[in-house]
Amino acid sequence: MQLYIVLVAPTRPENIGAAARAMKTMGFTALRIVASEAHLQPSARWVAHGAGEILDGVQTFATLEQALADVDFTVATTARSRARFHYYCTPPQLLKQLTERQQWARQAALVFGREDCGLTNEELALADLLTGVPMQADYPSLNLGQAVMVYCYQLAALMNVSVAQQPPANTGQLNALRQRAEGLLSVLGVSGDQKLCDWVHQRLGALQQRDTAMLHRLLHDIEKKLAKCLSLFSGNDSV
Incomplete structure (x- = not known):
């Protein structure tokens, strides 16, 4: 399974650099960015610290819908307090979900929203599954780079999972x-x-x-x- 990390309208280049560094550390390489060119700023590469090839390979899109056009299964991150959708899985549960889908979902995406307001309800509706990080604090405090690190760490096992060959399921x-x-x-x-x-x-x-x-x-x-x-x-x- 090819898993794309998708960042929607990130504004701080440092956060993009931190996300790229987290991805490389855990074995992920494919980064897509929607409605932003902040990754082109020098500070993104400074923070990426050795993950420059991920920034070099960034694919950019005007809309999230375009970024997901070739994706078989989409997961969007959300905070319970910000969305009308109240049913989502935790990062450990997400690992199980994606592992089960390795036999038919050739391309999957994990979508992260804007630093200040996350994803809109319309963008969340594009996802097949929602995920969130349970936190003790009343207000979610993970920044974008930290959130990407949490998920890359939790999902790193996907890079080494071997799935028994089975007849491919209908992706539709x-x-x-x-x-x-x-x-x-x-x-x-x-x-x-x-x-x-x-x-x-x-x-x-x-x-x-x-x-x-x-x-x-x-x-x-x-x-x-x-x-x-x-x-x-x-x-x-x-x-």
């Missing part, structure tokens, strides 16, 4: 499942319940591959049953 299966679930919510008349829809979106991203396949089968059976009930109901109306 998760999106298809989401569309199916959204269709069912619409039929049930609850698609306007934003809290419920957000919950479904995030919990589906946390499912393992075998659970995703089983849920597809279950939703298929529910759809058939609903279609039959609707057909009978329509027939009764016409009598």
